[in-house]
Structures are given as structure tokens and as C-alpha cells.
Amino acid sequence: MHKTRSWYLGKASNGVMWLILIAACVLVLIPLAFMFTASAMPARDILRLPYPWIPKGIHWPNYWNGIRGPEGDFIFLRNALNSLIVAGSVAFFTVLLSAVTGYGLAKFKFKGRNLVFMLIMATMMIPFEAIMIPLYMVAMRMGLQDTYAGLILPFLANAFGVFLMRQFLITFPDEILDAARIDGAGEIRIFSSIVLPASGPAVATLAILAFRAQWDSLLWPLLVVQSDEMKTIPLYITRYMAETHSDEGIMMAVAVLASLPMIILFLTLSKYFVSKEGLTSATKG
Amino acid sequence: MRRKRGFSMERKKAIWGWIFVIPSLIFFSAFSFYPIINAFIESFFNRNLLSLRPPRFVGWDNYTYLFRSRDFWLSVQNTAIFTVGTFVPLVAFSLLLAVCIMSISRLRRFFQLSLYAPAVLSSVVAALIWLLIFDPRGLANQGMNALLGTTGVNYKWLSDTNMLRLSRIIVYFWKYIGYFTVLFVSGIGAIPYSLTEAALIDGANRWQLFWRITFPLLKPTTLLVSVMTMIQCLKTFSTQYLFSTAGAPTRPINVITLSIYNTAIKDYRIGRATAMSILLFVVMFLFTWVQLRLSRTEEVTFM
Known part of the structure; x- marks a missing residue:
């Protein structure tokens, strides 16, 4: 790292570079600052000219009403729970399925292995948006409308996840596996107590990616969910956008509440967000 | 034995x-x-979601209908405008910011994380924030008026056809600028320092250094990022859907995915919607294929 430290240090001053960066950061962060400050203001202050920026204390009714919901039935809590259940299950089972498959492809020789790998990789070429309508028909036929299974099952098979786990495990020393076999450990035990615990970084990257993708997902829940009880947070927010007379303060409070889990994850685990694997894969989600 | x-x-x-x-x-x-x-x-049947009659085989009818439909071409045009209008500035500015970050010696991580921050929010939250910013009384008008020295002009961010197209590009640009900057930073970081050093010893100035060394070596990364952005833009949905839900006119932002969604869910025309999906699939397949080819060449080491 220290080698790249003097990268680009020519004779000219760095002043321009600093100026560009600071300006860019300020511009990028203004909407975020707007979200946080507006969430603490009563609606009449938010659209005042000019925008007051500094809230006079926190206007708690925004948050309270955001959680209470437009009909006062606290449906937000249920919707937030749905989001947690869906994103959490997708993350958990995606990791499990990808790890199992990646392990099978990396460490076992069998006829047709390369074909299987290529078939799985080929699904990366199929964008979700192109198959959403047929997928919706499949889900309807399977009776998955308006169920957790309908929100979760289509996303468990993740080609990038399989790829990531396979690449990660391909360098795993065979000697350890063989030693465990000689000691009489079964294949499932070898996987669960040796291989899986050793895959930490890949598992964390994949889990965060899968969780984020579902937490943000709008299009699929829009198709599958019908009742208010099964809605996820993005769908809860669209309710506020569809109404013309929504209170701006409540809208921003809901935006903050919806973003909190991601912000906390980002602040604590930023290395998994801004890692190269995470970046190249996020576009495939 | x-x-x-x-x-x-x-x-x-x-x-x-x-x-x-x-x-x-x-x-x-x-x-x-x-x-x-x-x-x-x-895509070769005329299935209707509500109709009880069994779907009838209609051959290429769904496709010929689409190719003759003005609405379909409008959505193609909207997607194309969005894609080109987004990826060109996005790639150019993220490259510029990445070079800036690599040129300074302190706070590199801070700038990367700050620029990346909007990508943490979901697209729904992003649309919600910008909906208020683009409000006639919102920050966008205040900022523009301050910048251009005008007072009380409404720039109609969410009602004028062209402004609306620009608005959704701004939202997208804002959300992903940091993401692509980070990609370029790691691309530049992969360039061996010995090459830079050699150029500096030979007396190259910063301008020459960028155009003669950095940029040529970054070409694979640039190509990869460009194709990735284009793929992302082709399947854009959320912002357009949410803006139109919030009351903005739909026609100027009716992109292909939104059109597929409405054709299937609002008009119940499954056959026609899947035909559109197949066309989208073919285009994205080509782009993805190019991307995979590029990401393979990207791994080529420097010299």
C-alpha cells in the first residue's frame, strides 16, 4: 500500500484534485443529509424556502406515524418483519446451497461435472427482468402467490454464489479432507464442520450480497404479493408514494427506518461492501 | 482387493x-x-391472464405486433436514451474521481466510502428522497435558482418530458457514481507502480502519465465497467415505476421493464409481455456475453 502512496504525485499541486473530491462528496452527501434532517422536521418546515437544514430538535411524530402506518394498524412492523424474514432466509439458504454446490464442483470428480458447472454459469446470462413474467406464471401455478415461499424460493439458486464458493474452495487442501475421511468422518460432517467454517470471507460476502438484494427488491414482491400483510418494506414505501397527500416528514422518517439495517451493516462491515468480489457481483443481483 | x-x-x-x-x-x-x-x-401464444379460454398459437403475431406498436418503440427509445445518457457521464466522472482519489495521499478510504454511501440505500428510498428534492418547492429548484441567479423559477423536474428524463438519470447517477469510482480505484491500484515510476523518471507530467500509462492500461476496466453499466441501465425499473406511481407522466419514462410489467399485470397480455421479455433477453444476452469475454481479458496481467 505504501508503494501506491506517492502515486501520481507530480510537480503540480494536488489542490484541484482535493477540490474536485470535496465538491463531489458534498454533492453526493446532500440528498442523504436531506433525508436525515427532513426526517426530524414537521412537514411545514421541509418545503419551506429556503430549506432550513438544521432541525429544531427531533419531531418524533414523523417516526411514530411512519411506524403506525397510514391506517394506524402498525403494518410497518409486520412489513419490516417480512423483509427481515425474506432477506434473512434468502441469505442463509443461498449461502448453504452455493457452498454445498461449490464444494461438490470443486472437490469431487464425477462425470458431467464440467457440464453442470457450465449450465449453472449460463444462468448468469439470463437476467431476472427477462424471465419475471414466466417466473410469475410458474409461481402462480405452484400456488406461491402471497407466500414467503414465493418471495424466497426463486432466489436461492445463485450462479454467482456457486462460482464464488467454488473458486474459494478449489484451493482448499485435499489432505485435510482425506485425513478426516480416514478418521471416519462422513461427507456431510466433513462439509459442515470443516469446509463451511473455513469459508468465512466468501460466506460473509455472499450473505451480505444476497441480503441486500432482497432487502431492496421491488419488482418481484410487486408481482407476487397481494395482501398488505405480506408486503415488504419497499412495497410499504410505495404506498406512501402513491398517495398524493402524504406527509413529507413521515416519508423521510420511513426512508430512514428502511435504510437503518443497511447503514448499520455498511458502517460495521464496509470491507465486504467495497470489496472487488462484492462489487462485480452486485450488478448480477 | x-x-x-x-x-x-x-x-x-x-x-x-x-x-x-x-x-x-x-x-x-x-x-x-x-x-x-x-x-x-x-411468446408464440396469445395467453390472457384473465381469459378462461385456452391460449391459442399465434406464431410471430406478438412480435410483429410489437414491431408495429408505437408504444413499444417509445419504450425502446426511452431505454436507449436512459442507457446512453447514464453510462457516458457515469463512466467519465467515476474515472475522473478515481484518478483524483489515487492522486491524493490521505483520506482515500474516506472519499471512497462517502461517494459509495448512496449505493447503500435501496432504489425505493433513493426515489423517495429525490421525489421530495424535485418537488416544485424542493432543493433542486432552490439549487438551480441559486446557481443561475434566478428567483422562483420552477424547472418542472417531474412534469416536463425532457426534465423528467434528466431527473431519473440524475437519480441513477447519484446512486452509482461511488460504486463505479471504487471499481476504477481498484483498477488503477492494480497497475504496477514500476510503470508509473518509470514514466515519472522519464520526466512525464501528470497529464502525460494519465493518457500514456494509466488510461491505456485501464482500457479493459473501462470497457468492463461500461458494459456493466449498460446492462444495469437496460433493466432499470424502480425509479421509473416509483416516479410514475407518484404521479409523474409515464410516457417519457416508460422503459422496457416497466412496459413489460404493465402489459402483463395491468393489461393481462402475457404473450405480448413475454415476447418483449424475449427481445430484452436477446439484447442483454449479447451485452452479458461481451461482458464475460471482457472480464476474462481483464485478468490479463500487465506485461
């Missing part, structure tokens, strides 16, 4: 290999392969 045991061991491993792979294959078959094959078939 020993030989036989070795054979069975190999067989056993092969069986376990399949056991580990089969669960995934079932899921991929049900939720990837079957739907795409099904989409090809459905």
Missing part, C-alpha cells in the same frame, strides 16, 4: 459429488431454465 477398494472409493466420491450438486440443479431448473424455455414458448 486394494484395487477394488480404490475403485469403490472413487465411485463413492462421484456419488457424493452428485448429491452435493443436485439440490442446486433442481432450483436452477425450476427458476431459471424452465422459465426461460417457457418464455420462448409463451
